[in-house]
Amino acid sequence: MLVEVCANSLESALNAEKAGADRIELCSELAVGGITPSYGMLKEVADKISIPVRVLIRPRSGDFSYSDVEFEIMKKDILLCKEIGFSGVVLGMLQTDFAPDEQRFLEIAEISDGLHITFHRAFDWVLDPFSSLKRIENLGVDTILTSGQKPTALEGIELLYDLKGKTTNTIIMPGSGINVSNAHQFKERGFKAIHLSATKMKQKLHKDPKVGMNSPRMLSDNSVLISDLEIIQEVVKAVK
Numbered sequence: 001m002l003v004e005v006c007a008n009s010l011e012s013a014l015n016a017e018k019a020g021a022d023r024i025e026l027c028s029e030l031a032v033g034g035i036t037p038s039y040g041m042l043k044e045v046a047d048k049i050s051i052p053v054r055v056l057i058r059p060r061s062g063d064f065s066y067s068d069v070e071f072e073i074m075k076k077d078i079l080l081c082k083e084i085g086f087s088g089v090v091l092g093m094l095q096t097d098f099a100p101d102e103q104r105f106l107e108i109a110e111i112s113d114g115l116h117i118t119f120h121r122a123f124d125w126v127l128d129p130f131s132s133l134k135r136i137e138n139l140g141v142d143t144i145l146t147s148g149q150k151p152t153a154l155e156g157i158e159l160l161y162d163l164k165g166k167t168t169n170t171i172i173m174p175g176s177g178i179n180v181s182n183a184h185q186f187k188e189r190g191f192k193a194i195h196l197s198a199t200k201m202k203q204k205l206h207k208d209p210k211v212g213m214n215s216p217r218m219l220s221d222n223s224v225l226i227s228d229l230e231i232i233q234e235v236v237k238a239v240k
Contacts, residue, residue: 001186002193004054004173006030010044012199013053023052025090025118025145030197032061032219033121036077046084054088054118055081062224064094064122071104078112088115090145092122100132105139118143121175124150133163137170145175145195152177153194154185161189 004023005016008030016024026045027034034056037045045053059066059073066074071093078089089112093101100119108117119136123146126132136144146163148156153174164172174186175195186194218225 001191002173004175004193004195006034006175006195006197007045008034008197008199010041010048013045013049016198017049017051021051023054023087024049025054025056025195026086027056027058027090029061030199034058035061039080042081042084042086046086052087054090054116055086056120057081057089057091058120060224062220063222064092064125065096065101066093066104071107075108075111078108078115082112082115086115088117090118090120092120094122094125098125098127100126100135100139102135102139105136105141109140116143117141118145118173120145121147124148129159129163130166133166133170137168141170143171143173143193145173147174147176154178154182157185157189160191164189164191 002022003020004025005012005021006025006027007013007016008027013024013026026037026041028037028041029035035058036056042055057074057077059070059077074091081089091108093104095101117140119141123129123132123136123144129149133144146156146160147153148159148163150156150159153160153176157174160172160174171192173193173195174191178186178194178196179198183194183196
């Protein structure tokens with residue numbers, strides 16, 4: 001069984017390789033579901049990691065329906081990953097009705113020739129997982145990362161198993177909440193790959209800072225933070 005570790009830093013990637021993982025999904029900011037890592041992290045991981053690495057292509061947190069500008073950013077990030085020499089990319093694009101964005105995936109296929117592609121947990125938002133599976137498989141995606149449309153893969157294992165039985169070329173890779181106590185259940189059900197982050201908090205400071213920098217109010221699945229034109233204009237007018 002292939003074990004893929006979602007690594008959010010060079011240290012995490014090094015630990016994954018040292019521990020015997022078969023592949024890494026590289027990202028930043030796991031707390032928001034992951035976004036594309038910086039150029040510096042990409043280069044360091046490419047230089048120091050020898051096992052296959054697939055890079056998350058996600059320009060922001062929130063939903064998976066992207067503007068034309070965001071899509072251009074994603075395409076440039078894919079070309080960069082290809083240039084650096086990574087084995088694949090991880091992405092998921094949906095229309096606002098939660099259907100797979102097939103047209104944009106066709107555009108991605110043109111520029112990602114030679115790269116393996118994982119469709120990530122945006123799959124857990126699609127309304128009809130079985131028809132979406134076939135549509136995604138026809139796009140040439142080799143892996144679908146999914147929790148079976150449940151908060152954890154263990155809760156969604158029955159749908160995962162049914163999806164696995166419907167695939168031809170695409171691998172269904174369970175992910176979310178997989179750990180040492182339940183990983184064997186996915187092997188026993190015949191899955192070829194599992195995905196986990198295996199993270200734990202590593203305390204670096206010995207006392208709390210004066211001001212917290214995390215902002216839960218800014219996190220949303222159906223909205224995106226945008227600097228507002230009118231608010232900025234009003235502030236500029238007030239101080240100039």
